[in-house]
Amino acid sequence: MNKLIASTLVSIGLTAASASMAVAQPVTPPATDHAQARHGMQRFEGKRAFSLPSERVEARLAYIKTALKITDAQQPQWNAFADTLRKQAAEGDKRMQAWRAQAGQRSERQRPTAIARIERVQQRHAAAVVRLNELLAVEKPLYASLSTDQKSVADELLAPRTRGGMFRHGGMHRSRA
Numbered sequence: 664m665n666k667l668i669a670s671t672l673v674s675i676g677l678t679a680a681s682a683s684m685a686v687a688q689p690v691t692p693p694a695t696d697h698a699q700a701r702h703g704m705q706r707f708e709g710k711r712a713f714s715l716p717s718e719r720v721e722a723r724l725a726y727i728k729t730a731l732k733i734t735d736a737q738q739p740q741w742n743a744f745a746d747t748l749r750k751q752a753a754e755g756d757k758r759m760q761a762w763r764a765q766a767g768q769r770s771e772r773q774r775p776t777a778i779a780r781i782e783r784v785q786q787r788h789a790a791a792v793v794r795l796n797e798l799l800a801v802e803k804p805l806y807a808s809l810s811t812d813q814k815s816v817a818d819e820l821l822a823p824r825t826r827g828g829m830f831r832h833g834g835m836h837r838s839r840a
């Protein structure tokens with residue numbers, strides 16, 4: 664039942680968000696080259712509700728805490744989890760700002776070599792593993808303190824999100840229902 668409520672709330676939220684974004688977004692013609700594409704992203708940047716990870720972390724934490732119905736006894740584990748998410752969001756802000764600064768300094772003709780691109784991907788994956796390990800270290804005690812009903816909600820809300828949500832391993836993701 665809680666899973667149904669949680670999925671219904673998420674569906675309603677996503678529908679409302681996409682509807683409001685569809686109304687608020689002006690239609691722009693597709694960019695014809697890289698320079699126009701980057702310029703278009705900079706224009707869009709100012710219209711986003713949240714442009715940095717730290718701007719959305721508090722809303723996400725409030726939603727998760729409410730959905731999990733965290734008790735006073737679970738508060739210490741929750742605080743450790745929330746502090747870790749806040750710290751990771753602040754680090755994400757720094758990474759994003761550094762990327763934006765580098766993007767502004769890059770010329771159009773600079774393109775990293777294949778090896779440089781693979782090394783960057785490797786660095787991003789290594790950093791992601793460190794972040795996951797930090798999160799797992801605080802999420803395990805929180806999860807252990809939850810009731811059975813809370814755990815079913817946590818299973819939906821606390822799992823890491825993957826890029827491309829519906830597409831995994833080259834094919835459509837099958838529903839578990």
